Amino acid sequence: MSLLSPRWGLRRSLLAIGPVLLIAPLLALKQHYSLPEPEISLFDARTGLPQISEARILGYAKYLSEDIGYRTVGTYEHALADDWMVEQAEAAKRHCESVVKASGRRLECEVWRQQGSGTHRFDMMSKRLYKSYQNLTNIIVRLSDGTPEGKAHALLLNSHLDSTLPSPGAADDAISVGIMLDCIRVLVDTPGWSPAHAVVFLFNHAEESLQDGSHLFSTQHPIAHTVRAVINLEAAGTTGRELLFQATSEEMVEAYSHVPRPFGTIFANDVFNSGVLLSDTDFRQFEEYLDVPGLDIAIVGNSYLYHMRKDLVENIEAGVAQNMGENTLALIRHLTAAGSALPTLKAGFAHKRMHMVYFGLMGRFFIYRFSTAKVLYGALFAGALALARGHAVGAGVRAVGTGILGSMLVPNLVALVMQRGLGKGMSWFAGGHFAAIGLYAPATLLGAMVSQLLVPATDEKAVFAAIVLLQAAAAFGIQLLNIGSAAAFFISGLPLFASLLLNNVALTTRRGEVSLWAYTLGQFLPLLTGTLIMVPTVEVFVPLTGRLGDVPADNIVASLIAFLGAQALPLAVPFAHRFGRQTLRRMVLVLAALTLANMALYARRDVFDAMHQKRLFVLHLENVTTHEHHLHIASADGAPGFHELVHDIMTEFAGLQTAIEPVVMDDYNSDWDSLYPFSAFLSPYKIELPKDASYASPWIAEGTGFSLEAVDDVTDLVAGTRSLTVKINHPGLIWTVIAFDAHVLQWNLDKNPPAEFARHHVKEASFYKADAWTLELVVRLPASGERGIGFNFIGLQEKAMWPAKRAVKEQGGPAMVLFERLDAWLDEKTGGTVDALLMGCVAGTAVV
Structure with a gap:
């Protein structure tokens, strides 16, 4: 016994x-929950060597997220961040050149500001979606030993400068920008360091608009073909160790095993690749267009603040930046050193299934085939x-x-x-x-x-x-x-x-x-x-x-x-x-x-509180075709109380007492096309707003209004086709979307449009003041012979997003007047438990 x-x-x-x-x-x-102590100093007091400094990283993140602010693609703030990033890159280059001049090291620093336009297909949530972008930018820094051999095989580090619509983006992704800048400093200031293989730092400027910046680099930059592997730095939270949630080669996993504090498992990799998370990163573009393997790494703790207003430096846990920075630096040093596997990672690795098990356990990292x-x-x-x-x-x-x-x-x-x-x-x-x-x-x-x-x-x-x-x-x-x-x-x-x-x-x-x-x-x-x-x-x-x-x-x-x-x-x-x-x-x-x-x-518990808020989506929509104004309100959760909240808003801001029912959300609800296809998750309501009789819309004036027109329009009755270029003019509007029904035979988006009559959505995101774009079409004429194609179109007012544009609220028209009142009312009514995305939109229909 x-x-x-x-x-x-x-x-x-x-x-x-x-x-x-x-x-x-x-x-x-x-x-x-173990994190390292944050470092303030730029140099280790004991060794005199440069070290990752969390204080410096968070300083960069704070400047981007709070001093510049909401960096939505197409806004003035987006352009300010572009200027700032160019200054940082050029300053790093000058510092590098001074170090090389003083030491004679084999080290070369190069800087590019890439600007370009393009299109790409972006399927999401089982929906076929297309993107068009104009004059978007990337800032690229390359460190190498200066030789052609040293530049032939490169490691790519990526983070994105832009933030999403309702968020200042301190963690997502300003902290990663800061980490990459600090890695450049440490590498340049490390005596004797010279990479056997180049490292390319891509500060891409349009991830949140569905990965346009990474597509631009991958398809158009002259050094893109030298990339052999990628490390993508992201954030979906503000606390804890960053998680390796996607890896696509055994060599890259082996490299990751050398970081000071590895945190990744094959379980996370399998979950992400299953599609259950309905999330994506720039990593997708590098896989598809560069065809290289890599690591996708993100801060994921406390993701309640993901894409929210409270994604601020003050809510980033101490030690997060230090941990991610030290791990990233270790990966760079390992993969750019002589004898690393980097040169062997030829094109084609990205689409090979990895046959390796890996997981961390009590500070040890286990790998086996x-x-x-x-x-x-x-x-x-x-x-x-x-x-x-x-x-x-x-x-x-x-x-x-x-x-x-x-x-x-x-x-x-x-x-x-x-x-x-x-x-x-x-x-x-x-x-x-x-x-x-x-x-x-x-x-x-x-x-x-x-x-x-x-x-x-x-x-x-x-x-x-x-x-x-x-x-x-x-x-x-x-x-x-x-x-x-x-x-x-x-x-x-x-x-x-x-x-x-x-x-x-x-x-x-x-x-x-x-x-x-x-x-x-x-x-x-x-x-x-x-x-x-x-x-x-x-x-x-x-x-x-x-x-x-x-x-x-x-x-x-x-x-x-x-x-x-x-x-x-x-x-x-x-x-x-x-x-x-x-x-x-x-x-x-x-x-x-x-x-x-x-x-x-x-x-007896409340569902939401001040740090675990309800996301509310609110659009003030002006229809330039019907001249109506509506307030659209939607929620992305099934928590109780939403219907009652909508009724209270309707009573307070529209003066209506009638019963209200949710409207249908499908591919034909173009009121929400700015958020398509994520809009499928929303439960929307539509409230008609009283219109000020003295209001004169700036969106219908000739030359400055929102319009669609056909140019180079040719009909071939024998072939039964129509060829045309649709020109979309949108001064003062960003993130425009067009939706239409047609049997498309050819277009300038890709080479395989649906081989049938179908609904199409094309979304645009461009640099500040890029106010026009085009879509080239060849369509089959319907049996009725009707030439006209009906388009729904919508865009966001660049100066009517609250609170991002609070400083210029007078320029935002009726939408900002309403949003200022509504935001204060929501805060008082709900006790700060609601984070509202408040966007002024302009929409309409046209037959071309």
């Missing part, structure tokens, strides 16, 4: 193993089969299978009751990711326990052996499909196998007995790794799921926590069979009481 034997009761057993198991999540959380994984996982599966012999594994598998179903079903029932029964959906949102875990983790454990009352009493060891067998089978079977995330089951299954084997050999003397040491040893690593996987996953998914529109957010979050929780606590089910049915019933009653108490507590 073992020291910690089955004769011990539930309470004594939990007291014995609880403290040991508590260490596992605490260790995981300590590792996850899929072939090795299949051998390891296969051996574990064979061992699990051997270990299961002589046990009633069939009964154990039934118990485990029932436990899995129960652990998924009960939290989903809780989610349904919270959302549909109590009308308290998303009650976890304001509390952060730990609040979501707090609500659904007890329900998950309740489901696992109550399900065991539905199966016959089963031998505890048989259930334990079944867990080992199922984990090993999952690892081996999933890896045979070349899915690297199978490692999660291997990491869990291996200690379970080892603990059961040790139990049989050394920990017990009676057949069928399971020592508490087996539970302690077997559960420790799954709980550690499960916590390391769950916390960052929930950090990303909880804020994201709360902004996916009218979806069952509670059920999505409940399912995610249930699945990850069951994987983190695989021995909960055999433990349920350890003490007999009576004790199991008591466990169920305690967990049921805890779950019900949880539901009552969460039902």
Whole structure:
């Protein structure tokens, strides 16, 4: 009989193993939230060598995000950021040249300001979408040894200068701009440093407008063909270690293993590549047009502030910039050194599937190939089969299978009751990711326990052996499909196998007995790794799921926590069979009481607060065709209270008391084409606004108005086609969009338009004061012979975006007058729990 034997009761057993198991999540959380001390000085006081300085990086980020401000593509502020970046690049070049002159080092610094126009296809959310851009810019700095050989193979570092519509973009992506500038300083100031292979720093100026800047560089810059690999720096949050969430070659993963504090897993890579996140970065353009491998790295903690007004330097956690900067610098040094794999990374790598497993664990970074994984996982599966012999594994598998179903079903029932029964959906949102875990983790454990009352009493060891067998089978079977995330089951299954084997050999003397040491040893690593996987996953998914529109957010979050929780606590089910049915019933009653108490507590919580805000999308739209003004309001979450808020806004600002219903959101709702195709997530309302009789629209005056016209218009009745160039004039407007229905045979967008009559959306984003663009078309005439093509068009007023244009609000017309009042009213009405995107739009229709 073992020291910690089955004769011990539930309470004594939990007291014995609880403290040991508590260490596992605490260790995981300590590792996850560990950040370096921020450095203020530019040089290390001990060595005299240059070092990454968080203070300097945040200084750059603050200047971009607060002194310049909202850098939306096409705005005056966007142009100011362009001028500033050119100054920084030229200053870095002058400093480099002075260092070279003084030291004689083999180092050359070159600067380009690229400006160009182009088009590209950008499919998103299963929608075919096209982009057109005019006169956009990039600023490029190249460091090399000055020789043709040293410039032949280059590493590309990328960040973007622009910010998105409602955000000043301190983290997204000004912090990355600052990191790249500081890396240039450190490299240039490091005595004797000379790269064997060039490093190209691309400060691209149009990511948020659907990756136009990276497309411009990849397709038009004269040194783009020298790029062999890319490192893309991004942010979707403001706290924690940056996450390697996408890697596309084994050589680049191996390079990443050399950074001081690696944080990346094959699990994140598989999740991102699955398309579940509905997110994208400039990395996509480099893959598609340069065909090179690379690493996509982003700050992801506290993504509640992603694309929000509070993406400010004051909300960036201390140590974030230091961590990302030091890791980035290490990657540059490794990949540009003599003997690196960079020259071997020829074109074509980007579209090859990577066959490597990688993950970080307690400061160590593990890498092994899929072939090795299949051998390891296969051996574990064979061992699990051997270990299961002589046990009633069939009964154990039934118990485990029932436990899995129960652990998924009960939290989903809780989610349904919270959302549909109590009308308290998303009650976890304001509390952060730990609040979501707090609500659904007890329900998950309740489901696992109550399900065991539905199966016959089963031998505890048989259930334990079944867990080992199922984990090993999952690892081996999933890896045979070349899915690297199978490692999660291997990491869990291996200690379970080892603990059961040790139990049989050394920990017990009676057949069928399971020592508490087996539970302690077997559960420790799954709980550690499960916590390391769950916390960052929930950090990303909880804020994201709360902004996916009218979806069952509670059920999505409940399912995610249930699945990850069951994987983190695989021995909960055999433990349920350890003490007999009576004790199991008591466990169920305690967990049921805890779950019900949880539901009552969460039902009293507010969904949003000042740091976990509701996103509200508001358009003031002037239709130049009908001369009507409307207020369009939409939400991207299913939280309760939105309909009532819209009604209050309608009453306060339109003076209406009638009932209001949401309008249909589809491809033909062109009022929201500025946000297409993300607009599919929105639940919109439309409110007619009273119009000032003295208002004279500046958007209909000849020569200065918003207009579409056809030029070079030729109809071929014999061929049944019409060739034309549509010219879109939009002085004072940015981010224009046209939508039309036609059977397009040819156009200047790509070589394969849909081979049928279809709806088309073309979006534009251009540099400040670039006020016209064209679309060349050859269309098939319809059977009716009608030549005219109906266009919906819309654009954003460059001076009517609140609060970005607060300083020039007098120039924003009726939209800014309304937005100033509405923003103050919302802040008071909701207690600061709403972050509203307020945009003045001009739209209309035309037949050309």
